[in-house]
Amino acid sequence: MWLQRCVVAILLTICVSAEELTWRWVCEKNNCVKTRNTPQNEDPVLSMEACKMFCGEFGLLWPRPTGHVDLGNFLTKININKVELNVVNGGRSSDYMKNAGYRFKNLLAKAIPRGVTPKPTGKPVSVLIDNENPNIKEFSLDMDESYSLRIEVTSDSINATIKGATFFGVRHGLETLSQLVVYDDIRNQMLIVRDVSISDKPVYPYRGILLDTARNFYTIDAIKATIDAMAAVKLNTFHWHITDSQSFPFEMSKRPELTRLGAYSPFKVYTKNDIAEVVEYALVRGVRVLPEFDAPAHVGEGWEDTGLTVCFKATPWRHYCVEPPCGQLNPTREELYEYLEDIYSEMAESFQPDIFHMGGDEVSEKCWNSSEEIQNFMIQNRWNLDSAGFLKLWNHFQTKAEHKAYKAFNKTLPLILWTSTLTDYNIVDKYLDKDKYIIQVWTTGTDPQVEGLLKKGYRLIMSNYDALYFDCGFGSWVGKGNNWCSPYIGWHKVYENSPAAIAGHHKDLILGGEAALWSEQSDSATLDGRLWPRAAALAERLWAEPHEDWKAAEPRMLHVRERLVRMGVQADSLEPEWCYQNEDQC
Template identity: 50%
Template sequence: MILQKENMKRFCSADKITCYIITVLIIITIIGAVIIILNATPPPDPPAWRYECQQNRCVKMELNQSNIDTAISLPVCRLFCGENVPVWPKPTETIRLDPSTVRIKKSGINFRRPSTRSVDSLWSAIENRFTNQIEAKVAHTTGLKDEGKNLIIKFSVNESSNYNLESYTDERYKLSLSQTSNEAIAEIKAETIYGARHGLETLSQLIVYDDIRRELQVVAEGEISDSPVYKHRGLLLDTSRNYFSVESLKRLIDAMAIVKLNVFHWHITDSHSFPLVLKSHPDLTKYGAYTPKKVYTPESIRDLVQYARVRGVRVLPEFDAPAHVGEGWQKKDMTACFNKQPWQDYCVEPPCGQLDPTVDGLYDVLEDIYREMYDYFDSPDIFHMGGDEVSTGCWNSSERIQKWMLAKGWKLEEKDFIELWGYFQDNALERFDKVAGRKLPIIMWTSHLTEKPFVDKYLDKSRYIIQIWTTGADPKVQDLLELGYKLIVSNYDALYLDCGFGGWVNDGNNWCSPFIGWQKVYDNRPDKIAGQYPSQILGSEAALWAEQVDEYTLDSRFWPRASALAERLWSNPDTTWREAESRMLMHRERLVENGIGAEALQPEWCLQNENDCPIIKSGA
């Protein structure tokens, strides 16, 4: 120390200015360290409450020094109390969880994956996401005790399986939990990496933060075998009426992954705007996007498709035609009734617009659109061609269309316009098949074209899948099932999540009011709609049409209502929403924990006092 002081004196005498600067920096550093120490947040006091499992419900009890050693926190109590495993969506097959937990280190999570170098980046992304989810459990806490056993996660996957994510990808998994003297072990076995991903998602829900002991705990022993009831479990988002940033779409897909929804149906264009950037036809975006920044480029779409793949979600592109087309097409002279007024005579909402099937050059443009979409969306194994809300009045307002039809010997009656529609669909499908190089399944909305006697004349049931948007009780649904068509259910009376808000083309409420609560979504059963044809229901989608929503209100419109759909489609339980309520409240907290702005369902008091809020009917 004396030598250091002597050296400092000699240095300062030689260069006083530098010496002063160094001294000041040292003093600032010392002061900063003192401030950090003084302002360091002390470990929080333990909560005032502990929980006991009584009659299959977690009951709040006082926490004090006499019982703190054996006290159970609410998250731990909910792991084992009652007959239902606290996983959302509810698993479908074998469930065995021994009622004990083991303390694990957040820093001690290790993965052991198959040696498949070609998909190492996919495995790494899946593992990183899991690590982030565990981090989120303690992100808003202080004083975490990072002590306990290492968590070893072992994956076993059929290495000969297809690593593409497709409509019929095997999503089964088996999760086994055990422990040794110094390790907690989670083994996940699956046919595919996507089944393994689902198993990892379930594991994340069996790890909780114990706020009494300020530590992470995982179920010590147990086993879950699980697989989905329905293959097609989706959400539809319309990004034409209002624009949504790619970041908000990624957040939507993050939430979908938490509940094992596997299809993001992207209704990317409509008559309101054309945000899809096409190299072959840049004018569509130039004149159709709201601003040059509110667009989806090829790069951003490919990035989103890969982001979704990591989360077990397929992106299903839709190009809706021949109706719902307008902005962006101004320079092509290929539309009818574009922005025509009064709009209610030509379409269901402004602005109006439909493609003109009589223009020969139209099909060359459609082929270009299909080619670029097929490329952007990584050669999807299924495509949505729309077909929604075609107006014969729109086509009949075009002198060009009238002359073309009369020249072919047709009349101008409804059946003739349906034939014009069939003519369009045949030519559009031929161009899509040319692009794809194979005959993929095609989805179309219910419409006049899907009704008797037209549907089996124009739409081959071996090729076309019909997406139902009418009510579940509509007799036309049974007509389609009797004819042998496969269906995707999106009945608006239970699955249109934009319903129940104020009108925007008139006063009062919007057309499909009232608001649809999560309870109605949960109790909407595709198998009941199917009747005696359950095998023809591929699954279901909840839809969010964006007239009155944008990225700033996206989360609360979808969540947690979409989670109710997820459980209905994954396990299709025989019980009603009432049985699921306490799990739903915990699940909503999990969504928020992961950065999803899910709507609050009840006061937090109801979360902490299980089953004390719902009305108990007399005699129950």
């Protein structure tokens, strides 16, 4: 079937004489085979990407669609200088739609090799955009990201129609449409797949990347480039872990000393304008920006003059925390909760999120127990100085922090916490309401806590470190040897990390997943290679939950890596280019 499609597909393009060409590609058994061209060859000649577009059910699309897919049988020449977008209905999302159109045209231009000018021949392209709910421009966990795409040809033009339930679905449709345009290096032409019909929507509503900008600072340009790449593979959540014990680069107006003392330098601060720019940039690309203020642990720098922390820079650090510098908030101080309200209020103003991450990671009993003030408070409340007692102290903090968060955001938005002793399934329902809290799992995918939390009805986001911690597999930065979560995690393992398989009968409680890049050993210079193209493997897993393993996706995975590089992303190479040109041979 696919061989027939490839043969037919080239009939609308210009013939090239055999003497001008050394290689051609032929589709055989769902693989594009690099074949020596000869003067005796009378078959239509396919370029490599033209062959790949038809040699397989999903062509070059990434992530693969989840609904009906028909890529037709033909490629047609187009003139990318004559691409026009027409929006059927306006509404509150009109400006976003206009900017998404600019991005779409820019993506088409990036398909052209640098220094090449395609022939300005071919049909014009008209894209009709039908947004069913043009007034929706806010994110939510139940937003509709579905779309349909049709491409038809007339005697004088190519007509594409994208219908979406919201701006976010329409935007995804434009992303898919951009992937159906290829550069034909044999004929120096831009080609588009015609007679296309696709219906598509994601399996999971939450598809994210976490970036820690506190251990090391990342430039705004690096963050925006990450969001661009996320949009290309339909990831929809940029989780911004913006503060930690090492630095406090979030600009605070009400508590300026936190930033002044906590930033690495005055030039390494995320200002209100910076954040607004990132949030707007991401929204146009269908990506929410989710802020996290991790507490009560993972605080330190910036809090020096407040008197609200304990065990800050305590030594030996291994006795009090998992990495230097140590530091935790003192839950017994009422003034602390005024600070939290101010932090939450400024995050609400800057990010305007639909969900909020409250951290809750790696809280140390030993740190709290080092404070005589905390010990006395617990004794006065008749709490033992043991694990059960410190859980009550933590609950005291979380209850008051939750109240301040709802007040600051002026709504009861969903709250996220990392897995911890507070979220242990044996006791979690004593402290955390399953209708209020989402639990983000960072332990392994086989951790019994996952099943236990699901059985109690808690919604989960999977970031199991054994598949989704992208900082793993490098040299240790405290001591010698490799870092704690080694070895390096290849894209194959990322791709096969199925939330549905982990959750079993409770898969409906899985909101999605997230790759985490903790930045003890990463910054703007290494960012692209740490994330890409592995995050693309995550994107397809969360969008489609494919039943096939990584091997079936390998040819498309190699192509999406090439596509990211064309976009300017310095994605790691996965295999020699020979493998890309010789499918199923590596």
